[in-house]
Amino acid sequence: MGMRLSKIYTRTGDKGETGLADGRRVGKDHPRIEAIGELDTLNSQLGLLLADLEEAAATWPGLQEIGEVLSPCQHRLFDLGGELAMPEYQALQQGEIERLEAAIDRWNEEVGPLENFIMPGGSRLIAQAHVCRSFARSAERRCQHLNAVEPLRAEGLAYVNRLSDLLFVAARLIARRQGVNEVLWKAADKP
Template identity: 75%
Template sequence: MGNRLSKIYTRTGDAGETGLADGRRVPKHHPRVEAMGAVDELNSHLGLLLAGLNEARSSALEEVIGVLAPIQHRLFDLGGELAMPEYRALNDAEVERLEQVIDRWNEELGPLKNFILPGGSRLVALAHLCRAQARNAERRCQQLNAEEPLEGAGLRYLNRLSDLLFVAARFIARRQGVEEILWQAAEKPA
């Protein structure tokens, strides 16, 4: 692949607009740019989680790394779809892959009987942070979809990804031998 970015700054966005891959210029607060930014933030948070998983150097977590690492590439694909409205990279097979992992991990975890809070370990908390960011990216994409209907599997992918990340947080806790933090309701006012 040749050099795609010969110059990092262009000064073309200084007035509050940015260019899309199809040549359109839109305000930086446009729902498409918001959606692209939310997906990018999710990918960055996922990179942080993966760095932590790699630093843990635990054979018990290798499966999690193997599942999450390709997702960074799929999120980059989704960013491409958002930047180039006619481009399609994701398909239903990617959504099904996430569902298969969710089902497999849930079998090991068993049913959830309580609400849980983010935390218990740094890695569990990072997985929950990614889950929350996935929900945010989904909301931003749904907001764009309300104005400019989105084609393809991207919305389904984000929805399933947030589910996967929730299960991943629980799976990481199980593999680390960390107790999940159960939600404790406030006492009812007297």
């Protein structure tokens, strides 16, 4: 996929449509474009988390590994966006899902079982990991909506689901490695 843009604006989308790689024109609110947009938002938020992790790794070296595991996810999200833009393009492989599952298992063993609901907070890094997790869930919902209209490959759907799980465990691991207590949910007082 060696696409090069020589001109950023084309004016072809000014009337609310955009082109897919297969030549189709669809509305900018088409479920396919909505899914691509959510993946792009997630990828941008993940980029922010990775930048913050890299900066924080100087103080907390244990955070470097988290960044190393998450960094390829930006590229795979771009691959998945490519699959959505070009349905004949198939980039995501089962091995990438297995890579995420292995990291989830390894990290979950370190943080231990979840004994209470936790809130997105405790440090900026923890909160940003939760922001990414919530955007992954949103991207998953958009992909599932598209899947109901135009079936998608199972690998893409599974990947986004596992990525949200990985980000949840990453938030917990960041807390542990930063030495920050997780912010536990406190139920409202009952009358």
